[in-house]
Amino acid sequence: MEEEKKQHRLLLMASPLEGHMTPLLNLAHILFSKGFSVTILHTLFNSPDPNSYPHFSFHTIPDGLSEADTLDAVHLTDLINIRCAHPLKECLPSLLSNSPQPVPCFISDAALHFTQPICDELKLPRLVLRTGGASSFLLFASFPLLREKGYLPVQESRLEEPVVDFPPLKVKDLPKFQSQDPEAFYKLVCRFVEECKASSGVIWNTFEELESAALTKLRQDFSFPLYPIGPFHKSLLTGSASSASLLTPDRSCMSWLDKQEHNSVVYVSFGSIAAISEAEFLEIAWGLANSLQPFLWVIRPGSIRDSEGLEPLPSGFLENLGGRGYIVKWAPQEQVLSHPAVGAFWTHNGWNSTLESICEGVPMICMPCFADQKVNAKYASSVWNVGVQLQNKLERGEVEKTIKKVMVGDGANEIRDNALNLKEKASACLKEGGSSYCFLDSLVSDILSLASSASSSSTAQ
Numbered sequence: 001m002e003e004e005k006k007q008h009r010l011l012l013m014a015s016p017l018e019g020h021m022t023p024l025l026n027l028a029h030i031l032f033s034k035g036f037s038v039t040i041l042h043t044l045f046n047s048p049d050p051n052s053y054p055h056f057s058f059h060t061i062p063d064g065l066s067e068a069d070t071l072d073a074v075h076l077t078d079l080i081n082i083r084c085a086h087p088l089k090e091c092l093p094s095l096l097s098n099s100p101q102p103v104p105c106f107i108s109d110a111a112l113h114f115t116q117p118i119c120d121e122l123k124l125p126r127l128v129l130r131t132g133g134a135s136s137f138l139l140f141a142s143f144p145l146l147r148e149k150g151y152l153p154v155q156e157s158r159l160e161e162p163v164v165d166f167p168p169l170k171v172k173d174l175p176k177f178q179s180q181d182p183e184a185f186y187k188l189v190c191r192f193v194e195e196c197k198a199s200s201g202v203i204w205n206t207f208e209e210l211e212s213a214a215l216t217k218l219r220q221d222f223s224f225p226l227y228p229i230g231p232f233h234k235s236l237l238t239g240s241a242s243s244a245s246l247l248t249p250d251r252s253c254m255s256w257l258d259k260q261e262h263n264s265v266v267y268v269s270f271g272s273i274a275a276i277s278e279a280e281f282l283e284i285a286w287g288l289a290n291s292l293q294p295f296l297w298v299i300r301p302g303s304i305r306d307s308e309g310l311e312p313l314p315s316g317f318l319e320n321l322g323g324r325g326y327i328v329k330w331a332p333q334e335q336v337l338s339h340p341a342v343g344a345f346w347t348h349n350g351w352n353s354t355l356e357s358i359c360e361g362v363p364m365i366c367m368p369c370f371a372d373q374k375v376n377a378k379y380a381s382s383v384w385n386v387g388v389q390l391q392n393k394l395e396r397g398e399v400e401k402t403i404k405k406v407m408v409g410d411g412a413n414e415i416r417d418n419a420l421n422l423k424e425k426a427s428a429c430l431k432e433g434g435s436s437y438c439f440l441d442s443l444v445s446d447i448l449s450l451a452s453s454a455s456s457s458s459t460a461q
């Protein structure tokens with residue numbers, strides 16, 4: 001078995017967005033550890049540093065993107081789907097024929113739907129990596145139905161209405177995206193779901209025990225195999241996820257965390273894309289200050305609209321807190337979440353952040369911004385009961401109240417117990433005989449059988 005696997009190479013194509021690139025590289029590590037050689041195909045924009053992955057080969061797909069094209073994630077993804085099609089078509093046959101080992105399949109991020117017809121033409125099976133959760137995918141797959149029933153596009157007057165067939169979601173929890181073109185997100189989602197249906201299977205960075213209801217429904221509705229083999233970053237012995245980060249983390253926050261009390265710190269980060277207004281930024285700052293809890297806050301350059309850095313903060317803000325607040329541009333998030341001083345994660349509920357929080361048993365303060373984040377936040381707060389959603393307007397009094405609720409309020413212990421319980425499940429699924437462990441075995445053996453059916457059909461020709 002080992003020898004047979006070493007004889008195969010996998011081609012994986014990444015989306016350049018941080019929240020997509022990291023899980024794809026982690027998946028590549030997992031498959032490499034299972035004996036496959038790996039080639040990563042990537043855009044020129046946000047290309048990973050090959051020096052950090054000496055055991056992978058890399059191939060750049062020209063994307064023709066300019067800085068302005070990269071500001072809107074939906075627009076960016078649409079452009080990649082258009083502009084990378086021709087270059088991929090050109091290079092794929094030679095990548096296949098020049099590969100030292102046979103290539104049983106192509107694995108691409110779900111958002112790169114353009115890869116399916118190209119693979120079909122070459123009769124190359126395509127597996128999909130969906131970097132988000134299964135519950136939100138179920139919603140995405142139901143977009144046409146949700147539109148038919150009038151839930152989409154989301155109307156302000158219906159926000160509190162329950163979405164029939166998708167309890168406990170309300171209309172306000174449905175995915176939406178503030179894009180240059182409001183229709184673009186809907187079209188992108190429908191297209192990538194369609195191309196998932198045409199694929200040979202979908203790999204998920206989730207685990208059965210976390211999203212069993214959605215995974216069961218997906219198995220009923222779709223014929224493609226599902227491989228929930230997450231959480232990827234915990235499946236790696238050497239924790240290579242942080243090295244997949246496209247930004248350099250400021251590790252000085254770790255020694256600041258060392259000085260804080262157990263479970264006392266609120267870690268605040270809204271991921272790699274979300275941006276807030278200057279007014280919201282100030283409400284967050286004062287809410288954090290008034291909560292009297294220590295906080296570690298990631299303020300990414302560009303994350304405050306119309307402002308470059310921390311200049312909206314009142315002068316002396318941090319100094320007046322007497323060391324109770326620490327701000328970085330980018331944190332080593334997984335390490336931060338696993339630090340015993342961290343008591344809560346105020347998150348935008350990107351899927352990676354949600355999963356990373358779950359894996360460390362850290363309760364969440366949920367403030368979803370767009371896309372699947374609203375669904376993830378609803379699951380965190382109302383299904384897994386490991387967090388509290390910031391309700392109403394982003395306002396300092398509300399922030400202070402919510403932080404206190406999660407850190408020291410009446411229900412805080414229950415939320416923490418639920419989070420620790422889920423952490424156990426996230427760890428157990430990766431152990432021998434656990435759900436993700438077994439699904440990874442099936443993925444490996446299914447890839448090998450794709451290889452043997454490809455070689456028997458080429459012998460027959």
Ligand code: UDP
Pocket residue numbers: 018019020022245249269270271272273274298329330331332333334349350351352353354356
């Ligand atoms: N992240 C990080 N340092 C930070 C903030 C975020 O390493 O200061 C990582 C985080 O660990 C996660 C990813 O960036 O893996 C963000 O992905 P997510 O899906 O949560 O959100 P997105 O950035 O796609 O909105």
